[in-house]
């Protein structure tokens with residue numbers, strides 16, 4: 145894996161927020177800060193259409209600071225938030241969907257996403273939390289630890305507000321950007337409706353959070369999926385192999401080449417964890433999700449996990465257990 149943007153790369157490795165830059169003629173990258181340890185910014189991409197129209201891919205967290213940074217970033221390229229005609233959101237998390245509503249209010253921009261992700265937005269709005277007390281009980285979570293998990297969740301975790309979507313896309317469709325041939329790929333895993341966007345003419349693959357250069361994205365972090373997010377994610381990574389010669393423009397971090405090398409690392413990371421979970425239940429077939437999670441290795445240390453991070457650890461463990469018990473698990 146090789147960084148293709150030295151400045152962005154150096155800043156990202158230092159956990160600083162890089163400056164906006166031009167990716168191609170009429171394609172720009174605008175980093176927008178967020179408050180997450182080890183992941184200090186998300187990347188908004190701005191794309192000019194052949195008719196002079198302006199379009200965004202992801203929008204950063206919804207804060208006043210980011211609104212100003214986005215405005216200033218676009219102004220630096222002679223463009224303005226008032227002229228944004230459309231926003232496509234790779235997935236529903238607030239560091240990608242974030243400023244969409246403000247943009248629509250400012251410029252009348254259409255907000256678009258894949259149909260499956262739109263379904264998730266509606267499901268989360270209707271059902272709220274990803275888990276219930278019963279589900280936590282089923283995972284063997286001790287009663288005294290349940291309140292912090294339930295409190296850490298809810299609709300605000302995934303999509304801050306219910307966003308009305310103006311344009312629902314199907315996989316394989318092109319974004320409505322005049323003069324560009326940007327095609328949508330369904331790459332479920334991080335969320336069930338996660339999208340990548342490929343443009344062969346530009347030689348770019350926009351990966352959202354499906355492929356990131358520095359961090360391993362959590363899986364299954366949208367609405368509850370009808371299929372196993374780990375199996376889906378491994379399939380999605382494999383489906384991207386044909387784009388290995390393209391430059392990757394991710395949702396966080398820095399642009400790079402060497403897509404297949406990176407997808408192999410991502411797949412190995414998740415399979416390693418599945419195998420560790422498989423070993424635990426081979427020795428203790430009746431171990432609960434809670435017990436299995438407590439025996440796995442966590443970067444922060446199991447004892448120190450709390451709130452959302454504890455939920456995420458338990459949820460990932462649960463997904464690995466379901467994957468290990470499915471036919472998709474390679475062993």
Ligand SMILES: [Zn+2]
Nearest residue numbers: 237239353395
């Ligand atoms: Zn993200």
